């Protein structure tokens with residue numbers, strides 16, 4: 001039976017910037033990948049100076065939705081499910097009554113549970129609870145909905161939180177220094193303790209095979225309104241990224257402290 005991986009993301013573009021190469025890696029091996037995006041991204045702004053259109057709010061949402069589909073194609077997703085909430089904005093005040101943060105938790109969890117009941121994934125990937133460097137209320141809500149969702153399920157996939165360790169920040173920062181380009185990773189070097197500590201990592205997915213890294217960058221580029229060509233995401237070339245740090249990192253929910261690291265999301269330790 002085909003293995004299935006389901007990811008839960010807050011906004012269009014999060015699926016590209018968080019764990020995108022992992023999805024590209026697994027879909028290249030025949031794994032079915034399913035994306036759940038909780039909000040429409042409508043509270044964002046155009047961040048690419050090359051995009052000069054003056055979008056109406058409705059048009060902006062439509063453009064971001066099309067960008068999401070293009071990104072998902074690049075990563076090899078078989079399906080994109082939209083939970084249908086409005087983006088709550090960085091301060092949590094956008095989106096009106098349909099904002100993700102104002103939706104009843106059980107209602108949002110039930111929407112996610114229906115997708116999971118249909119898809120029956122072996123692996124679910126979402127966000128962790130350490131948001132000290134990621135305070136977006138929709139990201140925090142996505143974690144709450146995913147956590148709630150687990151209680152509603154009649155089967156138990158392995159659940160992972162996306163991580164980004166201090167070790168990875170150090171390696172990527174050093175690669176930028178060595179190549180003489182400005183480093184977008186400097187902030188992570190002084191991150192507070194928590195999910196950024198190396199000992200929380202349970203699973204390292206090697207994303208150096210094939211073109212997983214290129215596909216992650218292509219997915220990012222699909223978000224034309226959000227990702228300028230001069231973005232820090234492209235500071236290093238795909239090969240430099242592979243050489244500097246060959247993995248994307250995860251913390252398996254329920255793992256024992258300092259559990260031995262494994263290299264496959266579908267292989268939980270015995």
Ligand SMILES: [Zn+2]
Pocket residue numbers: 010011014136139
């Ligand atoms: Zn987001």
